Amino acid sequence: MPQTTASKIAASDLTVVFGSPERQVTALDRVNLSVADNEFVCVMGPSGCGKTTLLNLFAGHLAASSGSLTVNGAPVAGPGADRAVVFQDNAVFPWMTVEDNVAYSLRMRGRPNAEVRDTVDHYLARVGLTDFRKAWPNQLSGGMRKRVEIARCYAANPEVLLMDEPYGALDIMTKERLQEELRTMWLEQPKTIFFITHDLEESIFLGDRVILMSPRPGRIAAEYRPQLPARRDMSIKTTPEFVSLAKELREALQAFH
Numbered sequence: 001m002p003q004t005t006a007s008k009i010a011a012s013d014l015t016v017v018f019g020s021p022e023r024q025v026t027a028l029d030r031v032n033l034s035v036a037d038n039e040f041v042c043v044m045g046p047s048g049c050g051k052t053t054l055l056n057l058f059a060g061h062l063a064a065s066s067g068s069l070t071v072n073g074a075p076v077a078g079p080g081a082d083r084a085v086v087f088q089d090n091a092v093f094p095w096m097t098v099e100d101n102v103a104y105s106l107r108m109r110g111r112p113n114a115e116v117r118d119t120v121d122h123y124l125a126r127v128g129l130t131d132f133r134k135a136w137p138n139q140l141s142g143g144m145r146k147r148v149e150i151a152r153c154y155a156a157n158p159e160v161l162l163m164d165e166p167y168g169a170l171d172i173m174t175k176e177r178l179q180e181e182l183r184t185m186w187l188e189q190p191k192t193i194f195f196i197t198h199d200l201e202e203s204i205f206l207g208d209r210v211i212l213m214s215p216r217p218g219r220i221a222a223e224y225r226p227q228l229p230a231r232r233d234m235s236i237k238t239t240p241e242f243v244s245l246a247k248e249l250r251e252a253l254q255a256f257h
Helices: 050-057 098-107 113-126 144-155 172-188 200-206 234-238 239-252
Strands: 007-020 023-036 039-043 065-071 081-085 160-164 192-196 209-213 220-224
Touching: 007 050, 007 192, 007 239, 023 050, 023 192, 023 220, 039 050, 039 200, 050 065, 050 160, 050 192, 065 234, 081 113, 081 144, 098 144, 113 144, 144 172, 192 200, 200 239, 209 239, 220 239, 234 239
Parallel strands: 039 192, 039 209, 081 160, 160 192
Antiparallel strands: 007 023, 007 065, 209 220
C-alpha cells in the first residue's frame, strides 16, 4: 500500500470562528489531525460540520482563528504548488481545449514543450480522453470534465490532492467508474489525498481511513480503517467487511440526529 508513516499534514487544536464579536459561530473546535504521506483519507459528517472549512485551511484559502497547521513541517501561509484542489463545481477552463487544460500548470512553470507534450499525452491516456484532446469543455459530459480536472491536477504533480465532493453531482454509474479510476491512479502514482464526501459507501471504497466529524462545532468524532484490499472494484461493496463498516458508519451518522 502506497503509504509511509511520515506526516504530510499536521493540524493541532485548529479552531475557526466566523462572524463578529457580537455574533460568533464556531465552525471548527480544537481539531487535531495528522495525515500521513501518500495516505488516502476520506472525511464525512453532517452538513455544516466544517468539512469544507477544514479543506480550505489545508489549501491555504482560509486562516485558522487559533491552533497550528503544517504541510511537510512548514506552517501553511497560503496556497502553494504542493497542493491542488478539486471542487464539486466544474473548474476546467471553458476557453481552453482539453489538452490545454491539462497542460496549463506545466506551461505556467515554463516547462519544455517536449515535457509538456509527453505529460499531457500520458495523463489523457490515463483518464481515457486521448480522442477528446481537441474538444472544448462544453462538448464533454460532467464525468469527462471531472476526468480533465483529475488529469490536470496529476499533471501539475502536487504532493497533496484536496477534493471537496468532486463526484457529488454525477449519476451513480459515472460516480462509481470515476471512484475506481481514482483509486487505481492513486495506487499507481501515490499522493496524499484528502477527500470530502457525503456518500458513506464512497468514503469506504476510496479511503484507507475514514474520519467522521461531529455537528457544528466540528470535531473529530471517530476514525475508521476499512480492512479491504488495496486494489478494489465495485464488487467489494457486497463483501461482509464492507457491509459491516457501512452499517457501523450509518449508525454513527444517525446518532447525530
